Amino acid sequence: MIEFERVHKTYKVGGREITALEPCDLQIPQGQIFGLIGHSGAGKSTLLRLINRLEEPSGGRILVDGIDVTALPAKGLRQFRQKLGMIFQHFNLLSSKTVADNVAMPLKLAGEHTAAEIRTRVAMLLARVGLSDHADKYPAQLSGGQKQRVGIARALATSPKILLCDEATSALDPQTTAQVLQLLNELNRELNLTIVLITHEMDVIRRVCDQVAVMDAGQIVEQGPVAEVFLHPKHPTTRRFVFEAEQLDENEMANDFAQVQGRIVRLTFQGQATYAPLLGQIARQSGVDYSILGGRIDHIRDVPYGQLTLSLVGGDADAALAQLKAADVTVEVLRA
Amino acid sequence: MNYFTNVDWYDIWMATLDTLLMLGGSLFFTVLLGLPLGVLLFMTGPKQMFERKGLYALLSFCVNVLRSLPFIILLIVMIPLTLLITGTSLGVAGAIPPLVAGATPFFARLVETALREVDRGIIEATQAMGASTRQIIVSALLPEARPGIIAAITVTAITLVSYTAMAGVVGAGGLGDLAIRYGYQRFQTDVMLVTVVLLLILVQILQSLGDRLVVHYSRK
């Protein structure tokens, strides 16, 4: 469990103060994948780096499993950091060390293990991330995706309960991104690992996160379960991210709506409702005709969802909507 | 051997030995002192882990003073100090302290530059692992900067070779001294030629050895 209590951060640059993080309260429960999304300069990295005090907070308290991180002395901080993994956009592997030596590094620094123990643990970690054959290579000989998997193995070497990821997939192509996200997903389940993940792609959030916080200008402007935030975005920044991910355009949509008659509704199906043949059934019973204006069927983490925008003509539309609501479909009326 | 009538091969051999002794001894102490000084310069420098504006300015100033002094002046100014350290201001032993004093600031600057080339992200990742400052230097900074530091040692060694030529002033001998005394002052062109060729060979060996090590340790 990571807790922020009125944590804020200002940088002094040439006499001027820049607020990177406004006073912030936040709770990240153990075992969750928590996403942080925001535009460049929103303060995501600042927030993340406060957790392991790569940045010193200007005020407030940060508690990790009840320990006040902000009050730790130098030695305590080092021990705390040893129990916390971190991966980076540009991997930050040591180019002078082999893959195996990179992964062994946190264990050697901790100085609590014999050489044999370290060898066994490194072999196990490399096997887990699928890089056993690359143990003796140097980072320069690996692809981006492989480097990030070395980064993950290194971050997990000391069996941390928390993994911090600063844009871990931003330098990777879509397919490699998917593989790395899949690995994070699995590790989260296997190890009950808390993962705090920064991204500027809503799609990354949708695929792996349980909770998401949207940041804008040093503030968390919206926060909640991913399904809630993704399917019913409220803040303009969130809406922009979702629309970007869905490749939608608000102006185009308004144009489309002007072309059709009747009521316009947006239906959101989640879980089992996604697969049920509800729409046809209810339309037949209520005598409502519908046309589909847009929509998408996909998954949020691994819960299926469908979101359809329909126009309804004729019949008993109120009855139809009531029936949909009764079947756990979220109904939003976009035009009455 | 008609062309080399003035060349006394025994003298040449002794001079070569002197040069190698001066080079080896001064390079050893230069690295021993210059490496920590370079690390200190880097760590206390602007925006670094141990930023200390005052200390950095002071160190930087001392380094600049020593570097701006012509070596020949340093050689003479150092005589009292050399006497104190080695008990003599003459010969190979007398030449080593001024050589070290001349080369250490130069080498320290090169080390500082090599350390600055290390990606900040790597230092950060090492910090995030919970490394102490000493561990960051030993386990991350120095290994990552190794090719740069080896290149710095190479350049310093070659600079020391040319400094040793001037060490004749304190009677240290060596190939450079031979070239100046016989070749230049007595117009014995053949002696000059032989010593210059030997110095050239020495520089070539140092450079290619250094280059090879740099390539070996560059995993990029």
Ligand SMILES: Nc1ncnc2c1ncn2[C@@H]1O[C@H](COP(=O)(O)OP(=O)(O)OP(=O)(O)O)[C@@H](O)[C@H]1O
């Ligand atoms: N070391 C620093 N010194 C001064 N200002 C900083 C420093 N680090 C960050 N900032 C400022 O703080 C604000 C937040 O930066 P931060 O790096 O947290 O943004 P971010 O959301 O991670 O952006 P990006 O997506 O580009 O990585 C920015 O305005 C940035 O300029």
Ligand SMILES: [Mg+2]
């Ligand atoms: Mg960032």
